[in-house]
Amino acid sequence: MAVNSISHQAEEIRVEGLTKAFGDHRVLTGVDLEVRRGEMLAVVGGSGCGKTVLLNHILGRLEPDAGRVRVADHDLEGAPLVDLSALDTMETDRLHTHWGMVFQKNALFSGTVLDNIALWLSEVRGLDEDAIVPIARRVLAAVDLPDSDEFMQTDVNELSGGMAKRLAVARALAMEPEVLFYDEPTTGLDPTTAATVHDLIARTHDAQTRTGERRTTLIITHDKDLLRRLEPRTVMLHEGRVFFDGPFRDFEASASPIIRPYFDLMPVLHGRAFDPRDLTPPGHEG
């Protein structure tokens, strides 16, 4: 299907005046954000500034105190924006089938590699194992993991941090999402493994979706190398609002007394932990 210019301009997510407090702790004080379809967007900002809280509102897991979140409904013609607050749980679950999520701590289920890829495909899509195994092989290969039966039967507890991360991306890809959300996808990975995840995020973003649309990617991160490699539109949250919104190059070059100290602190926040299993040469991990 041809990708027309109208769909490029279409909005995927619109956040308006989003306000959220937990008790007397005001976390978001009026976030406005518009994400267009096919865009890659990074959300940055100090620890505890509300990045994950913002994401959880976009995913419909938290309800705003004020303001609203609208997201594209890919089951409707032209995928118009729908207000999350107007949807019931079933409709929210339906929207989720078009989204893929890769969380900070992977959130893999206990069990095998195949169990992890299969769960959503069987629960949400109603597919049986005969249908799931070829999909599993395809998405494992797409993230440079072995696609052998042996690897699919590996317990996820035996995977290194880098392999677990790639499996989390493979699991998200299996659902052929229109939108991919990553929450600190490279935190705790060594630089070499992180670089493979950067490439994976780029490749996954550029691959066309099932409907022939461009995929939308939203990444929460403190990873400067990721930002330099992918050069996404960069949005910085500060004191509960969007403080900066523009190209990464402008963010990097900014002399702002708010941005400069954060920029210098990013490697510390990124806090790379080292997992020696990630040093295994690619292709020898299974």
Ligand SMILES: Nc1ncnc2c1ncn2[C@@H]1O[C@H](COP(=O)(O)OP(=O)(O)O)[C@@H](O)[C@H]1O
């Ligand atoms: N469910 C919750 N209940 C109470 N406080 C929360 C909850 N979720 C997040 N917070 C608080 O909101 C702030 C922002 O959290 P978060 O969005 O996770 O930060 P980050 O920008 O590091 O992702 C933190 O101070 C956190 O403790």
Ligand SMILES: [Mg+2]
């Ligand atoms: Mg967070």
